[in-house]
Amino acid sequence: ILTLRGVAHDRQHDLAAGRRELEDAKTLCIQISSGCGEVYQGLGLAALGQNQFGDARASFERALSIAKETGNLFLESNSLLNISAALVKEGRFDEAIDRLGPASEAAAGIGAEDLIVAARANLGWAYYRLGDSERASDLLLAAQKRAEQFHDDYDSENALTDIGYIQLDKGHLDEAERSFQQALSLA
Numbered sequence: 001i002l003t004l005r006g007v008a009h010d011r012q013h014d015l016a017a018g019r020r021e022l023e024d025a026k027t028l029c030i031q032i033s034s035g036c037g038e039v040y041q042g043l044g045l046a047a048l049g050q051n052q053f054g055d056a057r058a059s060f061e062r063a064l065s066i067a068k069e070t071g072n073l074f075l076e077s078n079s080l081l082n083i084s085a086a087l088v089k090e091g092r093f094d095e096a097i098d099r100l101g102p103a104s105e106a107a108a109g110i111g112a113e114d115l116i117v118a119a120r121a122n123l124g125w126a127y128y129r130l131g132d133s134e135r136a137s138d139l140l141l142a143a144q145k146r147a148e149q150f151h152d153d154y155d156s157e158n159a160l161t162d163i164g165y166i167q168l169d170k171g172h173l174d175e176a177e178r179s180f181q182q183a184l185s186l187a
Contacts, residue, residue, distance in 0.1 A: 003042045010046045037066035037075045056086045077106035077115045093126040117147045117155045133166050157186035
């Protein structure tokens with residue numbers, strides 16, 4: 001409960017309350033459990049939201065360690081996905097790609113479609129930032145279609161926005177505008 005409240009406060013920009021509740025949740029983690037992994041996920045998300053990438057990665061790495069110790073594939077996939085998000089924000093795209101393959105595999109192992117979509121979309125963005133627009137387009141389009149299939153408007157909107165950037169870079173202005181308009185309507 002403290003983790004959920006802490007993340008909610010953080011998302012509402014009440015950072016002091018969010019940090020306090022996440023720290024309180026952390027002190028309750030006496031034994032290793034997947035619940036404690038969620039606490040570290042929350043701490044990592046709070047740090048990521050404040051562009052504290054090193055702290056975010058450290059928290060996500062701790063969550064990943066707990067996930068592996070407890071055999072929690074959802075937490076493992078989510079931790080890898082969040083580590084890669086921090087790496088992408090730092091511009092460390094090769095390292096992010098290295099984490100996204102295992103994140104997608106772990107998610108596929110438990111049928112976590114939302115994590116599969118997010119991992120593939122992030123993979124597309126990383127390839128785009130490395131200059132491989134064709135591979136990025138294929139990955140993002142596949143992620144967008146899969147998100148649409150599962151009524152995942154958030155990930156569909158993100159993929160469409162990224163597709164729009166690629167089209168814009170290629171000079172395909174009409175296609176870029178359509179992608180951005182579709183993303184805007186989902187947002």
